[in-house]
Every structure is written in C-alpha cells, then in structure tokens.
Amino acid sequence: MAAHPVSPLAPATYPELPAIPGVRFATAEAGIKYKNRTDVLLCTFEPGTVVAGVLTRSKCPSAAVDWCREHLAGGAARALLVNSGNANAFTGRKGREAVALSAQIVSDALGVPEETIFLASTGVIGEPLPAEKFAGVTDALVSRQAEGPWMDAAKAIMTTDTFPKLASATVEFDGVEVCISGIAKGSGMIAPDMATMLSFVFTDAPIAPELLQRLLQPAIDMSFNAVTVDSDTSTSDTCLVFATGKAPIAPITTAADPRAQVFADALFDVLHALAIHVVRDGEGATKMVSVNVEGATDDASANRIARSIANSPLVKTAIAGEDANWGRVVMAVGKSGEPADRDLLSIRFGDLVVAEAGERAAGYDEAATSAYMKGEDLSITVDIGLGQGRATVYTCDLTHGYISINGSYRS
Amino acid sequence: MAAHPVSPLAPATYPELPAIPGVRFATAEAGIKYKNRTDVLLCTFEPGTVVAGVLTRSKCPSAAVDWCREHLAGGAARALLVNSGNANAFTGRKGREAVALSAQIVSDALGVPEETIFLASTGVIGEPLPAEKFAGVTDALVSRQAEGPWMDAAKAIMTTDTFPKLASATVEFDGVEVCISGIAKGSGMIAPDMATMLSFVFTDAPIAPELLQRLLQPAIDMSFNAVTVDSDTSTSDTCLVFATGKAPIAPITTAADPRAQVFADALFDVLHALAIHVVRDGEGATKMVSVNVEGATDDASANRIARSIANSPLVKTAIAGEDANWGRVVMAVGKSGEPADRDLLSIRFGDLVVAEAGERAAGYDEAATSAYMKGEDLSITVDIGLGQGRATVYTCDLTHGYISINGSYRS
Incomplete structure (x- = not known):
C-alpha cells in the first residue's frame, strides 16, 4: 500500500554526463527544510552565456518564476541558483524580498549583475523562503565550483522525487562535438501542459538567444507538455536552457542554418528523456x-x-x-x-x-x-x-x- | 486502507417517502450481473403523466440515453425501466437491439406505446446487456406494482453506492399538498457538469411538460451539475422527472404562474438533497x-x-x-x-x-x-x-x- 522508496520504474543505470565547457556548479546543505541532504545548487556560467526559458502559465506563479520571466528578456546568464524544500510561491511581499535577497547574495559573491542571475525554488507552497540561509553557504558554493559530477546537481533539486533525472545528447558540427545535458526534478503536481517542472539544460553550442528561445517552445510542447502525473499544474514550472557558446564552431544564429534543426532535434531528445523520467517517477507510479x-x-x-x-x-x-x-x-x-x-x-x-x-x-x-x-x-x-x-x-x-x-x- | 462497507458520511436515518398518486412500481432480481439482490426497477404511470429530463452530454452516451433523448420530445410517459449491473454503453448495434427489446417487453406487458417507455441502465460499460432477462421478471414486476416502499426502488438501482439515496419535498397550493419525491444512484464516475447520474423524480403536480423541462435545467445546474467525485463524467447520466398531474389543483402551465417558482424551488430542494447524497457516497469518501x-x-x-x-x-x-x-x-x-x-x-x-x-x-x-x-x-x-x-x-x-x-x- 505504501509508496515505494524508489520508483519501480526508475532507470537501472544513470548516464555519466560530460562536462559542458563554460558551466561549473556546486551543491550545499542550506537547511531550508530538509536535514542531512543537499538542497541548494549554484551553477555559474562564463561570460557570453545566453539563456532561453519557458515558465509556468499558472495564474499564481512563484516569486522566482516572476523573476525569471522579467530577466529572460535580457538573454544573458552568469548564474543559476536553485533550492529545494521551499517553493517561495504564494509568499507575497516576503517572496519578492526573498528573491531580491537571493539575487543580491549571489551577485555580491560572484561580482556579476543581478539581472544575469536566474532563480528557481521548489517545495512547500506558502511558507516564507529563508533566503538569508543562502548567505551561509555561498562562500563554500563559490569555492567548490567544478564541472561535475552532474549527479550531485540532479540530487540537490529533488523533492518527492525518488531518483535523480539526467539526460544528455551530443551532435557533431564540422567535426566538433557539441553537448547538451540536462537535469530535471518532478514527481507530483505534474501536468505542465503549458511549461514544465523544474528542468535545467546546458550546452556549449554558440547559439543566438532568440533562436534558442524559438527552438525551445516546440521541443517543450512535445516533451514536458506531453506528460501528466496528476493533472495538477505547478506554480513553479520552469525550464531554462543555458548555452555557453564555448564549442569552437561558427555561431548558429538563424533557423535557416541547417545546424539549427540538428541542434533542435538533440535538444528535444534531452527534454523528452527528462520528461519521461518525470513520469516514471510519478508519485506512487508502478506503470x-x-x-x-x-x-x-x-x-x-x-x-x-x-x-x-x-x-x-x-x-x-x-x-x-x-x-x-x-x-x-x-x-x-x-x-x-x-x-x-x-x-x-x-x-x-x-x-x-x-x-x-x-x-x-x-x-x-x-x-x-x-x-x-x-x-x-x-x-x-x-x-x-x-x-x-x-x-x-x-x-x-x-x-x-x-x-x-x-x-x-x-x- | 480498504473502502468502507458503508460510507462514513451516510445519513443516520432515511426519510419515509410518501406515495405519489399516479406512480406505482416494483423491483426484481433479473440476475443481470449481481447475485442475491434486486437489479431492476419498473415504474408505471397513469395516463396523463408528462416527463422532462436532462441527459449526459458525453460524446459516447449509452444506448438508453439515446433512447430517452429521442422520446423525451413526446413529453408523455407510461413506464420507466431501470437496471443496475450493466450500463449498456459502448455496446454498438447490440446495445440498440437491447434497448429495443427492453421497450418491447415492457410495451407488451403493459399495453402502452413504446415511445412512452423510458429506459436507464447503469453498471459495467462495454458488456452486451442481456435484455431478454427482463422478460423473465416482467410478469412479476407488473403484478406487484405498488405505491411503495420507495426504499426498495432506491436500492434496486445501486451499483458501487453504499447507501440508497432518497429525498422528498411537499408544497401546498390552494390547500392541496403536492409531493415531489426522488431517488438517485451514483458514487464514482461522478462529474456530471452537464447533466447528472441516474436520478428519477416523481410528482403529482399537474404541470405542462415544456414548463417542467424549463424549470428542470436551472435546478440541475445548481444541484447535480455542482458536484464532482472524481472529475469523470459518466456515459449514462440521466435525470428524468415524471409528473402524474393527479393533485387536484388547476394545472401549472406557464412560468408566469407564481406557483411555478414555488414548485421549482421544491424541485431544486429534492435534486440538491440527492446530489449531496451522491457526494457523501463518493467512492472512498471520508469528508x-x-x-x-x-x-x-x-x-x-x-x-x-x-x-x-x-x-x-x-x-x-x-x-x-x-x-x-x-x-x-x-x-x-x-x-x-x-x-x-x-x-x-x-x-x-x-x-x-x-x-x-x-x-x-x-x-x-x-x-x-x-x-x-x-x-x-x-x-x-x-x-x-x-x-x-x-x-x-x-x-x-x-x-x-x-x-x-x-x-x-x-x-
């Protein structure tokens, strides 16, 4: 009768995700809600990284979703801070203050503009997020920045998930291998329909942010928007794709470039694999x-x-x-x-x-x-x-x- | 963990419904699916009885729903045959044949036109309904026609219901008491939204069928259409109201008649009480x-x-x-x-x-x-x-x- 400690539909093995040039990260235990597990992920991106994203269309989005929506227009990204244990949703003025404080803490620690910092929170709704706890772990997070292991990043963002969710694809352009790797979390309150649960995808492709955004939406529609666990759409659904541009190939800037479709197909493969992982970790799922x-x-x-x-x-x-x-x-x-x-x-x-x-x-x-x-x-x-x-x-x-x-x- | 044998939200006592002049009924064990319980209800109405009804808007309605929709236009009713254990839904040609046979059996036994016979079926979907079994119990059903007890009628139409559902109201016009009594069944696949589960209401009011139909829809919207157990809309939702006209008062023929609103309010009270019973018997419900x-x-x-x-x-x-x-x-x-x-x-x-x-x-x-x-x-x-x-x-x-x-x- 009880839920399985690990979904019977969990994968037998997990992929080893390659390093993505230009992306580094670390995790920490900020003690937001959980004990004895990591609950915060800080990714940093080298200058020149662009971002595209799709966010929940819930009429009651989280404060972090509002923040991302505002700053996606800029197209530039230097950091991503994600916490689990608290969604910072329906937290009113306190929620906006927590978002502002989070961005300020990261901005101060990294010396990058606040508008290039992206935020996501997942967990309980309606509890004020104690963002000041991030300050206590930021030094450690910054000093430990590394290119792996991705498994740690995937684990730090889990809530009721019973297994971490990772997927990766590579494409070759002009003899150069370009990587796309992603992580996701989600198990209940899953009926994205309009956007997705938390998912973060990273690539070293040099790609224009407008084009990245344009390629992302149809890939989302066929992946995260095609899954449902319980028909309940989250307040926090967020999918962000960061492209560092470090792969030594000519930039992909228009949809007419034949490489754009090849890249889009690989991006879809990653998103689809992550979306299927989310269903296979659906709360209580056995089929x-x-x-x-x-x-x-x-x-x-x-x-x-x-x-x-x-x-x-x-x-x-x-x-x-x-x-x-x-x-x-x-x-x-x-x-x-x-x-x-x-x-x-x-x-x-x-x-x-x-x-x-x-x-x-x-x-x-x-x-x-x-x-x-x-x-x-x-x-x-x-x-x-x-x-x-x-x-x-x-x-x-x-x-x-x-x-x-x-x-x-x-x- | 298991379901309760009787819903903890069942009523402590059941009302004694009064006889409705012009309405008689009997129940029998036809052995459609269940053993050792009644599964068929035959109501008969005296000449002059009119009928109004609201049926499921499912795009895949049962054969009985199709039959009722076709014959409601006539406005006249002499009999109602209801079975539990088989919904006769998604049964194709066999379903239409079963409906035709059912009507013929009742028509032959009572000597009334087939188009004045109303049919409803509830239970498993997709199994052919063995309508020939009705023939074996029709003589007994006809010979045992009586004005009560209504509890027997309510029990014969139950499926996963854990308690019978009955409600009644009376209004006084010119010193004459007019009765409205109803029964309903329903526990799962309950999200009528557009019509209702099986519910049958009987009154001795002399009321024009067009007016009865006009008063019924808004009452349904505020009662059965305002309940949901599991968001799943049945293929068989049916609410029929039969008015025998036996109460010795001047006929109610227009909405401008002040008695029309009084009657509509009492009709709503009955429908609302039945709808609440359906929710309180929602499958597995404890609140x-x-x-x-x-x-x-x-x-x-x-x-x-x-x-x-x-x-x-x-x-x-x-x-x-x-x-x-x-x-x-x-x-x-x-x-x-x-x-x-x-x-x-x-x-x-x-x-x-x-x-x-x-x-x-x-x-x-x-x-x-x-x-x-x-x-x-x-x-x-x-x-x-x-x-x-x-x-x-x-x-x-x-x-x-x-x-x-x-x-x-x-x-």
Whole structure:
C-alpha cells in the first residue's frame, strides 16, 4: 500500500554526463527544510552565456518564476541558483524580498549583475523562503565550483522525487562535438501542459538567444507538455536552457542554418528523456503509460482527448489494478467534449484490439489482454475514426502510493 | 486502507417517502450481473403523466440515453425501466437491439406505446446487456406494482453506492399538498457538469411538460451539475422527472404562474438533497467538502475555479490527510487559467482565515486549522478579489478507498 522508496520504474543505470565547457556548479546543505541532504545548487556560467526559458502559465506563479520571466528578456546568464524544500510561491511581499535577497547574495559573491542571475525554488507552497540561509553557504558554493559530477546537481533539486533525472545528447558540427545535458526534478503536481517542472539544460553550442528561445517552445510542447502525473499544474514550472557558446564552431544564429534543426532535434531528445523520467517517477507510479490518440479531427483535438484519458482517475486506477478497462477509456473520450462518434471508435491495448466500431472487438481475448496489463510499460491507442489528428500523452497509474504520499506530506 | 462497507458520511436515518398518486412500481432480481439482490426497477404511470429530463452530454452516451433523448420530445410517459449491473454503453448495434427489446417487453406487458417507455441502465460499460432477462421478471414486476416502499426502488438501482439515496419535498397550493419525491444512484464516475447520474423524480403536480423541462435545467445546474467525485463524467447520466398531474389543483402551465417558482424551488430542494447524497457516497469518501469561490470576474469563472479546486487530486488527498494545505488550493486556482491575481487571493477553511493578500494570514493558527480539518463536513472558501462572481461546488476527499474500489472492480 505504501509508496515505494524508489520508483519501480526508475532507470537501472544513470548516464555519466560530460562536462559542458563554460558551466561549473556546486551543491550545499542550506537547511531550508530538509536535514542531512543537499538542497541548494549554484551553477555559474562564463561570460557570453545566453539563456532561453519557458515558465509556468499558472495564474499564481512563484516569486522566482516572476523573476525569471522579467530577466529572460535580457538573454544573458552568469548564474543559476536553485533550492529545494521551499517553493517561495504564494509568499507575497516576503517572496519578492526573498528573491531580491537571493539575487543580491549571489551577485555580491560572484561580482556579476543581478539581472544575469536566474532563480528557481521548489517545495512547500506558502511558507516564507529563508533566503538569508543562502548567505551561509555561498562562500563554500563559490569555492567548490567544478564541472561535475552532474549527479550531485540532479540530487540537490529533488523533492518527492525518488531518483535523480539526467539526460544528455551530443551532435557533431564540422567535426566538433557539441553537448547538451540536462537535469530535471518532478514527481507530483505534474501536468505542465503549458511549461514544465523544474528542468535545467546546458550546452556549449554558440547559439543566438532568440533562436534558442524559438527552438525551445516546440521541443517543450512535445516533451514536458506531453506528460501528466496528476493533472495538477505547478506554480513553479520552469525550464531554462543555458548555452555557453564555448564549442569552437561558427555561431548558429538563424533557423535557416541547417545546424539549427540538428541542434533542435538533440535538444528535444534531452527534454523528452527528462520528461519521461518525470513520469516514471510519478508519485506512487508502478506503470508507465503512453496514451496515443489517432484519427481525431485535428492534432489539438487529439491532444485534448489523450489528456482526458491520461488524467482520468478511473482509467489510472484501472491500470494500477492491471484491468484492461476500455469502458473507462470510452468514458474519458466521451467526457472530453471533443468530436467523437461512439460507433466509430476503436481501442488497442498494446497491439491487442479490444474494441472496434463502438463495441467489444469480435476477437477480444481477455486472457491475452490481462497478461499484457501485467507489464510495466503500457500503451493505450484510441482511433477516433474521424480525421488525421494525432497526439501522444505520457502518464502513470494512480495507486495507493499517490494517496499515501499526498495525504501526509505538506508539499 | 480498504473502502468502507458503508460510507462514513451516510445519513443516520432515511426519510419515509410518501406515495405519489399516479406512480406505482416494483423491483426484481433479473440476475443481470449481481447475485442475491434486486437489479431492476419498473415504474408505471397513469395516463396523463408528462416527463422532462436532462441527459449526459458525453460524446459516447449509452444506448438508453439515446433512447430517452429521442422520446423525451413526446413529453408523455407510461413506464420507466431501470437496471443496475450493466450500463449498456459502448455496446454498438447490440446495445440498440437491447434497448429495443427492453421497450418491447415492457410495451407488451403493459399495453402502452413504446415511445412512452423510458429506459436507464447503469453498471459495467462495454458488456452486451442481456435484455431478454427482463422478460423473465416482467410478469412479476407488473403484478406487484405498488405505491411503495420507495426504499426498495432506491436500492434496486445501486451499483458501487453504499447507501440508497432518497429525498422528498411537499408544497401546498390552494390547500392541496403536492409531493415531489426522488431517488438517485451514483458514487464514482461522478462529474456530471452537464447533466447528472441516474436520478428519477416523481410528482403529482399537474404541470405542462415544456414548463417542467424549463424549470428542470436551472435546478440541475445548481444541484447535480455542482458536484464532482472524481472529475469523470459518466456515459449514462440521466435525470428524468415524471409528473402524474393527479393533485387536484388547476394545472401549472406557464412560468408566469407564481406557483411555478414555488414548485421549482421544491424541485431544486429534492435534486440538491440527492446530489449531496451522491457526494457523501463518493467512492472512498471520508469528508464532504463544499468549495466556495467568491470575488471572481463572473459566476462562470468562479465555477471553473471551484471545479479546478474540487477536482485537484492534490487538494483532495490533502483533505483526506486532514492537512489544511492551502498552498495546493492556490495551485488549483492558478492552473484553472481563469483571471486571478495571486496577491489579492484570500482563503478560508471554515471560518478560519489561512491566507490573505497572497500570503499566509498574519493571524494564521495552525492548531485551530488542524482541529477544523478533523471534521467530517468541511468548507473551503476562496476570495479571488476581482469581482462579484460566485459559485459553489461539492466534492469529497480522495482516499485509499477510492483506489481500492477502482483498482479492482470493472465498472
């Protein structure tokens, strides 16, 4: 009944992320909330580093989100400070003061302008963030700046996460290897839809900030915006991409440059891998599910139907119970409000056709379907039968573990 | 951890519903799915009975819903056949045949036109309904028609319900008492929003069917459409109101008749009481919560915000854990996408102000708030601070019981 100490869907091994020229970092125990674990990450970037980002569209964003939104326009980044244990969200004037104090502490320690410092906070909502605690660890953080290990950075930003989340990709331009590495955190309050949970991506590519921003949004839409754990959108969703420009190649400045698409594809690979890690660490998750909708009137409609299925508590509890309950899938299609004709629907679990033309498939095989549902990685595909629209949304099951985690933890 | 055999929020006593002149009924065990319990209800109405109804707006409605939608236009009703154990939803051609056969069996037994027979089914989705089983019990159902007891009718339509749901109201016109009595079923897959779960209401008022329909919709909007158990909208939501016209008063034919509003208010009282019963029997529920939003830009916006809070799994698990986690309420306001200004929000749990002007209230009292959360009937009130829009949505907590019920039962 209890939640697993480590998600059963955690990866068997973790990648060794390479150093990114121009990026250094360190972690520390500031004692914001947790004891005996790191809870603060300070990354520093060499001059010339640019930044792009996507932030939550929640109408009640955290103070750090407001700060980032204001300073992303500048496009220049020299530092990133992230803490776990306190989201500094819904903290009013105190929240703005905590953000200002955080930026000032880092600015003083590094001698860089406050507007080049980016901030993110994750943890409990509504508690004032004791930003003065950062001052006590800043000297240590600055003196220990190093190019690795990335695992330490990934661990320092965890909250209810049961495993650290890292991903990396490399592309070669003119014989030069360019790296893109990222970390993320997130386990509950995950339905980014509009932005993402906390994720930080680093590259040595020399790329114009406007172009980076332009490449980022579609990659986010197909990765973090395509996952949901519990339909609850965080106040703190933040994805920032820092590009140091240290790779010795000609700068990539326009979308017309063929390297831009190659870079965008690699960026997507990193974001997608991180997003999948977030679902696989969904609070209480024991099954990973990709919900595919095809044949909808258009892609947007397919996405709304897929999301309706992926967010349905009845679908998610059925998956937890290893029950191929396609009736609940039909229900979720119906409640989405999107164009659908009951008598054209067909539904597959994996490759097994369970329903066709609006009723149970003639060849429905209960034993085979039940056996399939015992797997850890499942796919549900619904063909609406009306058009060419398609979408995929990734989710997990809804288990006793989710209730245990969230019925007792003020996060 | 397990679900309660009877909801802890069940009423202590049940009302004795009066006989409604012109309405008789009986129940039977047709063996559709359940063993050793009644699963079919046949109500018969004297000539002159009119009917109004509201049906699910699911794009994948059950075959019985389609049948009712087609025949509501006629406005005349002579019988109602309801079964539990099988929803006859997503059953394709077989579903339409089962509906036709059901109507034919009842029509033959009673000698009334098929178009005056109303049908409703609730239970598993996707299984063909063995309507031929009705034939085996019809003679008994017809011979046992009686004016009571209503408790039997309420029990025959239950599925995962843990208690029967009944409500009644009387109004006096010209010294004559007019009765309105209703029954309902519903426990999971409850987010009617557009219509309702199964609910049947009976009155002896002489009222024009067009007027009855016109009075019904706003009453539904404030009752069944204001409750949510799990955000999942059923394929079978049906509310039908039958008026026999047997009360010896002048017919009520127009909304201008002052009796129309008196009747509408009493009808609302019955529907609201039934809707609250449905929430109090929400699958796994241990707390009843009314979510009140005020100060929104308009009522529709307030409703969407209230629904976002009431459907949030994080809010609902916090309530289950007796945690006054108003940070999650802020999150749910933010994710609704409705106009809101974080720094104007205030939040109350019961009468206790927990947050004001976008941060924890100065007088926040953790002990008092924790004590309040131990109660069974809770209210959460959010003042958006922007306008005059208000709405209330009723919901329950999300517990291990919900997971247990839905992770193992193919409904």
